[in-house]
Amino acid sequence: MEKREFKDRVYQGITQLTKALANSHRVEIVELLAQGEKTVEHIAAETGVSVANASQHLQVLKGVQLLATRRQGNHIFYRLANDTVFAAWQSLRTLGLLQLAEVAQLVHDFRDERHTLERLSIEELVERQLNEPVVLLDVRPAEEYRLGHIPQALSMPLTELAEHARALPTGQLVVAYCRGPFCVFADEAVTYLRGLGYPAVCLSEGYPDWKQRGLPVAILN
Structure with a gap:
């Protein structure tokens, strides 16, 4: 094999991954599956697409080996193939915020509207x-x-x-976290808790980011 043919084939192969991720629903699916395995029905409901469309997106991601599956009865559960898949999304997310001003502005404006700009990093949470x-x-x-x-x-x-919420202890900092920096659950929770008078802030990243750092995690059997 000639050097030029080798390079062309390698780069063409790798671009199959970028093609698979070049869809807003599919990158959202990657973030969803970083939380844990899910069925196609669950993914369809979370992403707001039909089950048929969700299934097509999953097959594209599985086709380039970004996903793995297991069957339980009549259900197929999808999960990320390995931690590197989430790491790739994490890097793409960071690059988007750094290089695309319109994306960074969207995130800023959303949080500013809800007065949830105060956030803790994972490192700050551990120290606190x-x-x-x-x-x-x-x-x-x-x-x-x-x-x-x-x-x-x-x-x-x-x-x-x-x-x-009213059963939470008073006088202590409340830190809410969710799926990641583009998930709105924590922002909405903090907005509500502040309305009740709690000193509440969001974690700047989500559970998968915590796990990706190699920090301890808890699982309920």
């Missing part, structure tokens, strides 16, 4: 937990919490926040 009491809330759906969460976090899905 060592030095003071912190109420950590996982506001993702309960099933995602069960599949993996930050240790000591309370499961308080956004849909249940109004019912349980």
Whole structure:
């Protein structure tokens, strides 16, 4: 094989990955599956597409080996093939915020509207937990919490926040986290909690980012 043919074939092969990710629904699916395995029906509901369309997107991602599956009864569960898949999305997300001014502005404007600009990094959260009491809330759906969460976090899905928020201890910083920086659950939770008078902030990243750093995680069997 000649050098030019070798390079062309390698680069063409790698571009199959970028083609698979060149769709807004498919990158959202990658972020969803970073929370844990899900069925096509669940993914369709979360992304707002039909089951048929969700299935097509999943097959594209699986076709380039970004996803793996397992069958349980009549259901097929999809998951990320490995941690490198999330790391690739994480890098793409960071690049988008750095290089695309319109994306960074959208995120800024959304948070500014909800007065949720105050955020803690993962490193700041770890330091705070060592030095003071912190109420950590996982506001993702309960099933995602069960599949993996930050240790000591309370499961308080956004849909249940109004019912349980007033039971939270007062006088302590409340930190809410969700799926990642583009997930709105934590922003909405913090907006609501501040309305009740709680000193609440968002975690700047999500559970998958915490896990990606090699920090301890908790799983409910």
